[in-house]
Amino acid sequence: MINKDHNVSTSEIVKFLSDSNHFPEYSNNVELKETHMSYVFITDNFVYKMKKPVLYPFLNLSTLDRRKHNCQKEIASNKTLAPDVYIGTVPLSLTDVGMKLEGQGTVIEWFVKMIRLPEQEMLDYKIREGEISIQEIISLGRKLSVFYKQARKKEMHEQEYLRRLRTFLSDNLESLRHPAFEITNEILDNIKTLQLNFIARNEQHLSSRSARIIEAHGDLRPEHICFLNEPVIIDALEFNPDFRIQDPVEELSYFSLECEILGNEWIGKKLLEVYESESNDHYYKGIESFYKSIRATLRALSSFRHLLDDHRNDPLKWKLKGLNYLMMAQMYISG
Structure with missing residues (x-):
């Protein structure tokens, strides 16, 4: 390079x-x-x-x-x-x-x-070591709820939001058809059909989320969170503001997905619970799995793109990681 x-x-x-x-x-x-x-x-x-x-x-x-x-x-x-x-x-x-x-x-x-930041205070480390407390997650949820409340809002009509979701999932899945990734069309077609069918069945629930769209963090993962005197959240996505335009529930569902990959299911659920209470945002819970599915597809694409790097850094690692995300994308949308 x-x-x-x-x-x-x-x-x-x-x-x-x-x-x-x-x-x-x-x-x-x-x-x-x-x-x-x-x-x-x-x-x-x-x-x-x-x-x-x-x-x-x-x-x-x-x-x-x-x-x-x-x-x-x-x-x-x-x-x-x-x-x-x-x-x-x-x-x-x-x-x-x-x-x-x-x-x-x-x-x-x-x-x-x-x-x-101290490694032992990072959330991914705490999850692996089993050292995270409910009170820490409540504190994190309250901080994020304030952040979401104060974040720049994105005006979006209901049908515009539905089109955005359809385009987002379709673009990601089409990009995964790159020959170097060696993913069968059957897998990608099945995920796409299930995700589009969910939108069709739940238009009312999803379209109502258009009133909640904000400029969020954009890449909320356990490895980006540190517990000091109060939670510190780093590595907000900077290179394309449009990628940060999200429903807070989508971002928190993505965070929940990443916690589950590390073997923890209660943290993501608790964080969504705190957000709902603090924000008075009583949403249809079925959208969590849909959001997890489309974000898992994006994470799969991010993993597979490493195969296109000039130096081909550990291609097997990234291929297996990408396939795992695709498996989770299918699991969430099939449930």
């Missing part, structure tokens, strides 16, 4: 920053994590996120300026739910002695710099 803005490749930058001595503050170690669109460098006290120079139909990070702008958008998108975590945008520069993070010189890459 080459950055066209300069002669230093992404792999060279990753290799450089895999050495803990190349960070501005002392660190015993540096841990590298990779997402579909970023490399994340975790030091003892900080996190540095570097955007990949990717070009997708929904995201263009192919130039240095675009990546800088995306870093700035990420910080702005997270100021409400994690105001003290995001420090700012910092450069990697070419100097007389080589590359330097937060140094003076010709900027060759931009990073989001964050405070490192």
Whole structure:
């Protein structure tokens, strides 16, 4: 993967920053994590996120300026739910002695710099260790309910919302027909038919949700939630505001799905219960499984897209993950 803005490749930058001595503050170690669109460098006290120079139909990070702008958008998108975590945008520069993070010189890459949150207080860790309390989830539910109440509302007519749902599920399933993914049409056709049939049978329940559409977090998962003095929620989806336009119940159903994948069923149910009570939003409970199904389809697509990466990072892992999401999408909509 080459950055066209300069002669230093992404792999060279990753290799450089895999050495803990190349960070501005002392660190015993540096841990590298990779997402579909970023490399994340975790030091003892900080996190540095570097955007990949990717070009997708929904995201263009192919130039240095675009990546800088995306870093700035990420910080702005997270100021409400994690105001003290995001420090700012910092450069990697070419100097007389080589590359330097937060140094003076010709900027060759931009990073989001964050405070490192304690791993043992992250929700995914707590779920695995069985150390999460009901009171913590109630606190999380109340914080999210306030966030949803104060979030920017999206005016949408009932039929417009139904069309949006149909387009969303159809586009995701069509994208999953890519030959590299090797998914049978039978599986995708069955999921699509069941999801569309649910909309047809439940138009009244779903269309009424159009009055609740807001600009939500966009990627609410257990690994994005940390319990400090109060819950902190990071990694709001920044690259396309339209992807954050959701029914709060859809977002919380997606969160519930991700908790279930980690082996916990009560957390998602409790969070939805707290939201319903705090928001006085008494919705038809049947839409939870529908929302889980269409979000599982999207997560399947996100997993399978890793097979298209140039470096083909652990393709079997991503294929199995994608197939598991598809299985869950079918399970939820068949119930």
